[in-house]
Amino acid sequence: GQQLNQSPQSMFIQEGEDVSMNCTSSSIFNTWLWYKQDPGEGPVLLIALYKAGELTSNGRLTAQFGITRKDSFLNISASIPSDVGIYFCAGQQVQGAQKLVFGQGTRLTINP
């Protein structure tokens, strides 16, 4: 099945640093979304992107829908301890499907 390639798989940073992660695909997507999963919980939606080139912010988080519609980026500025978790990109493909395809996740660890 269609997979999204998310990188990096894990990140170890210092508190206060900025974080960047991305998601790529060989196929075009209509919609890109970014989710965060805390330990023992289900993923929670952070940002949704609906148009190529769209840049959207949610507090310290900023995400962009790539111009080619085959990629998306998530940046976190000035990281804090509660940013720890697994971040997933997800996309809805062009054809059919009221369903999302998820990336493998980026595990973020922050050293205080």
Added chain:
Amino acid sequence: NAGVTQTPKFRVLKTGQSMTLLCAQDMNHEYMYWYRQDPGMGLRLIHYSVGEGTTAKGEVPDGYNVSRLKKQNFLLGLESAAPSQTSVYFCASSQTPYGYTFGSGTRLTVV
């Protein structure tokens, strides 16, 4: 405001046993989904439903069956559990194809 509730939260099965995972949502959402999460694999879609009485296969449907007899409930069944089905299972619901609300997961171990 319960959202999406999954039961049970944890379960240990012996190989060959059967079980049913229950997902209930109180948001009157049309769409419901079952995903499994494995290390390094992200979330993979097992089955989904676009409305009461409908079901469809996802990316990894083998060994699982589902039913959506009532709009608010989506059941995932394992007919004969195998160790490869050891995973964390997440249910999600949405009113649109995008705005998923996830449950907190069921951790299943098959020994």
